[in-house]
Amino acid sequence: MSGQEDWHRKNNLKSNRFALESRTWTMDLCQIEMENINSEIKLDSSWKQHLHLEFETERMQKLNKFLSAEYKAGKTIYPHGDDYFAAMNLTPFDKVKVVIVGQDPYHGPGQAHGLCFSVQDGVRFPPSLRNIFKELHDDVGATIPQSGSLTKWAQEGVLLLNAVLTVEDGKAAAHQGKGWEEFTDKIIHVLNEEKENLVFILWGSYAQKKASFVDRKKHLVLEAVHPSPLSAHRGFFGTKPFSKTNAYLKSKGIGEINWNLV
Structure with missing residues (x-):
């Protein structure tokens, strides 16, 4: 068995164990008492308070059911089940x-771990x-890191949220339209309503559709083209999202983000 085949086998086994054993989702929630929700969903408690009803929809x-069927069919899904809600678990609601x-x-293989x-x-x-790191360096002088993990940003209060939280191996956008977007x-919506003075960074037309959910009188919205090589030179480089974010936070008396990943 090749190294890649072994990686896929281990990933699938782990994902299947999550799907079959951890019992975190709606089919299980429908069968338990509401007071047990906090022990059933692998999601930070601050987020459960705002989202627990979503799991009953x-x-x-x-x-x-779709994800369970995909696992049973032997398909490899990224990220691992334990990382579906990594963005929220690393950035609790009150820390965003x-x-x-x-x-x-x-x-x-090996790329996704729940943070956009x-x-x-x-x-x-x-x-x-790579283009994000180039802009980071040019904007705030941060050293380009050796690792591509943005976990430190998440721990600083940056919610790194994908609109769709899972994908099939080798098939981009395979899980769009399955319910994650809602x-x-x-x-x-909850962040917009319950919090003030957030910064929403929206890169590319897909992300910018989310701007319609944000009250610009309460929050700052920074929009630019996507950092993809296809568009980065047409309005991403030079937009200074990192320094603009910190300037806004500082003006509101909120602690700035340490963008340095090194």
Whole structure:
């Protein structure tokens, strides 16, 4: 068995164990008492307070059934089940200062781990992430890191939210239209309504559709083209999103983000 085949086998086994054993989703929630929700969903308690009813919706039931069927069919899904809600688990609701919206997870082996634009340690930088790091360096002088993991940003209060939280191996956008979009839209709605003085960083037309959910009188919205090599030179480079974010936070008396990943 090749190294890649072994990686896929282990990933599928882990994902299947999550789907069959951890019992985190709606089909299980329908059968338990509401007071047990906090012990059933692998989601930070601050987010459960705002989102627990979402797990009872018909669309989440359908999404759960879809993912279960995909696992049973032997398909490899990224990220690992334990990382579906990594963005929220690393950035609790009360700690959110900034929201960066992505589209869906990377679909290559070992890349996705639940944070938009981020890859796991030791994985080659995708082109968009490389451009983000270039802008980061040019904007605030941060050293370009050796690792592509943005976990430190998440811990600083940057919610790295993909609109779709899962993807099939090798098939970009395979899980679009399955129910994730409504769930993550709800996250943005809740943040918009319950918090003030957030910064929403929206790169590319897909992410910018989410701007309609944000009250610009309460929050700052920074929009630019996507950092993809296809568009980065047409309005991403030079937009200074990192320094603009900190300037806004400082003006509101909120602690700035330490963007340095080194």
